[in-house]
Amino acid sequence: MPRVINFGAGPSALPDSVLQEAAAGLLDFNGTGIGIAEISHRSKEFTAFLAEVESLIRTQLDVPPTHSILFTQGGGTGQFSAVVLNMLARHRLLHPNLADEDRVLDYVVTGSWSKKAADEARRLGGARVHVAADARLHSKDTKSFDNIPTHDKYKFSLDPALIYYCENETVDGVEFSADPSSAASFPFELLPEGGLLPLVGDYSSSFMSRPIPRLADHAVIYAGAQKNIGPAGLTILIVRxxxxxxxxAAAKLGAAAVPITMAYKTLSDSSSVHNTPSVLPIYIAGLVLRRMKELGGVQYYEQLNKRKADKLYTAIGAGEEKGIFKAKVREGSRSLMNVVFDVLGDDLEAKFIAGAEAKGMKALKGHRSVGGIRISLYNAVTEEQVDAVVAYMNEFIQT
Structure with a gap:
């Protein structure tokens, strides 16, 4: 059966060549005669491969030696909890006599995932959650996530234990701009001055799709692998x-106990093999990263993804002129990874999806919480595949 075009938001498309190489590795990993899903995570062959994966990330993203690269499990949702516990432990060690009600966690809420992250921080307790900016307040209906707030809408705390933002919102299709002159860029200039910033970036759905602005200023960057570089089951951390x-030691001073597999120091001290890591997802991610390096790294994909998104947003604009499509996100805040829009008219959305599937284009239906259409443009989605969906959209507009 021929492979379809997978526009799913995650788990997402992977390069055919990588899947073919991974299939061979299931039978024989690096000439060991043992499949990658069977080999010991402490074998010299796998630990060497893990070191290569770390190196590929470090060199392509220009990660400084001040930061460690760690591999774990649990996805971005697991990090909603882990990052709070680790950063509160750090804050406790820095300020042992501060009462819990005087500790603050700053959250920038720009979509469904950052809202969930803030909700988890409230559930865990140990500090007060302060929303430094809420995109909903600046939307057309004061309820929707359709924008990245302008810089004058932020108010950060003076000494928070963490400052969280989600770089790309997979559900809502909003993304911080990488252009520092853009009103939709992250307001680095407004962050508290003095000391090392407790800045936490959730890059789950844009990791390795473009360079990370001011990476060295982050305390933690994390990403689930199942968008741009691998299958579900692997989470990548960049931790200062x-x-x-x-x-x-922090727990003895009153901080919440951190589960051992969630403690960043445990992961670092064990070179990410304190327990059995996600061996197969790490292998596939490594194959993707090798291919990325050959093609030109994140700079290559940054330009490619911009071209893909421009073509798609142009098609949406043509549909808006005809009263067929309607973009969900304000111009300037639109994601390069997850393009969301509505199809207007009775039953037209269902017809649009059915017509796309008849042409071998799958997973275009929007997230169940917001509806509409969502077309994800992760690295493995080719420009030719985007041209195909754009041609279908233009055909749909005319008919």
């Missing part, structure tokens, strides 16, 4: 070394 704290 001052955040690799002794969580047990």
């Amino acid at each position: 070394k001052d955040c690799l704290v002794d969580v047990d």
